[in-house]
Amino acid sequence: xxxxxxxxxxxxxxxxxxxxxxxxxxxxxxxxxxxxxxxxxxxxxxxxxxxxxxxxxxxxxxxxxxxxxxxxxxxxxxxxxxxxxxxxxxxxxxxxxxxxxxxxxxxxxxxxxxxxxxxxxxxxxxxxxxxxxxxxxxxxxxxxxxxxxxxxxxxxxxxxxxxxxxxxxxxxxxxxxxxxxxxxxxxxxxxxxxxxxxxxx
Numbered sequence: 001x002x003x004x005x006x007x008x009x010x011x012x013x014x015x016x017x018x019x020x021x022x023x024x025x026x027x028x029x030x031x032x033x034x035x036x037x038x039x040x041x042x043x044x045x046x047x048x049x050x051x052x053x054x055x056x057x058x059x060x061x062x063x064x065x066x067x068x069x070x071x072x073x074x075x076x077x078x079x080x081x082x083x084x085x086x087x088x089x090x091x092x093x094x095x096x097x098x099x100x101x102x103x104x105x106x107x108x109x110x111x112x113x114x115x116x117x118x119x120x121x122x123x124x125x126x127x128x129x130x131x132x133x134x135x136x137x138x139x140x141x142x143x144x145x146x147x148x149x150x151x152x153x154x155x156x157x158x159x160x161x162x163x164x165x166x167x168x169x170x171x172x173x174x175x176x177x178x179x180x181x182x183x184x185x186x187x188x189x190x191x192x193x194x195x196x197x198x199x200x201x
Contacts, residue, residue: 001026001200002083002125004091004176007132008157009051010141010149012186013089016132019190021087024197029079031090034146036075037068050146055102062106069099069115077122091129092122093168097160116167123168126176128200130193131165133158138184 003026005013014030021028043049058065073095080086096119104112123129134141134154143149165178179196181189 001085001127001197002080002176003087003128003130003197004093004126005087005089005130005132006091006093006097007161008134008141008154009147010144010154011132011134011138012184012189013132015186016130016189016193017087017089019186020193020197023190023194024201026085026087027083028087028089029083031076031079031088033068033072033090036072039075040068040071051148058102059106062103065103066107066111069095069103073115073118073122080125091126092119093129093131093161093165095119095122096164096168097157100160100164101157120168120171124172124175128196129165129176129178131161131178131180132189133161133180133182135182137182 003017003020005017007013017028020026037043037054054068058068073092076088076090076092076095080088096116099115099119100112107115134151134157136151136155140151141147141149141154148154169175169178177196177200179192181192183189183192
């Protein structure tokens with residue numbers, strides 16, 4: 001079973017992925033864009049080189065921003081080729097959302113269409129997609145030095161996730177099951193996902 005968890009940064013994707021992996025003995029594969037960026041010579045651990053920097057850099061240098069999005073998608077596809085069963089905390093939905101936000105205004109419509117098709121093709125390889133949105137009820141996002149903790153930004157990104165998930169769903173009605181969990185309580189999240197995974201198993 002291939003399970004992907006998507007959503008804005010700081011919504012608990014990695015925590016839930018690791019817990020589900022341990023409970024159901026499904027391999028967990030971290031797929032942060034940071035690893036790809038490091039291969040491109042960009043150390044996101046350096047102070048000031050977080051998500052805000054990435055967005056600003058992509059706007060200033062559109063060809064670089066487009067290349068980053070393509071490289072991250074390819075890297076994630078390659079990393080999962082050997083896995084029939086896996087849980088990941090980043091998905092092609094994340095790729096599509098951040099490409100739409102960060103670089104679509106500098107890209108041609110043809111590039112966006114092509115990139116969405118590539119994300120959709122990858123999306124179809126999953127059995128189950130879990131979406132963890134940010135809502136104002138959840139309070140502030142933990143600031144780890146890389147994230148953008150501004151709640152209005154996180155709500156905006158959540159709205160783009162909803163939009164792109166709807167589009168991907170319409171492109172493949174027989175595609176992966178998609179569940180949205182707005183509850184912020186970890187135990188509630190785990191219980192909801194456990195029930196679904198057991199049914200699918």
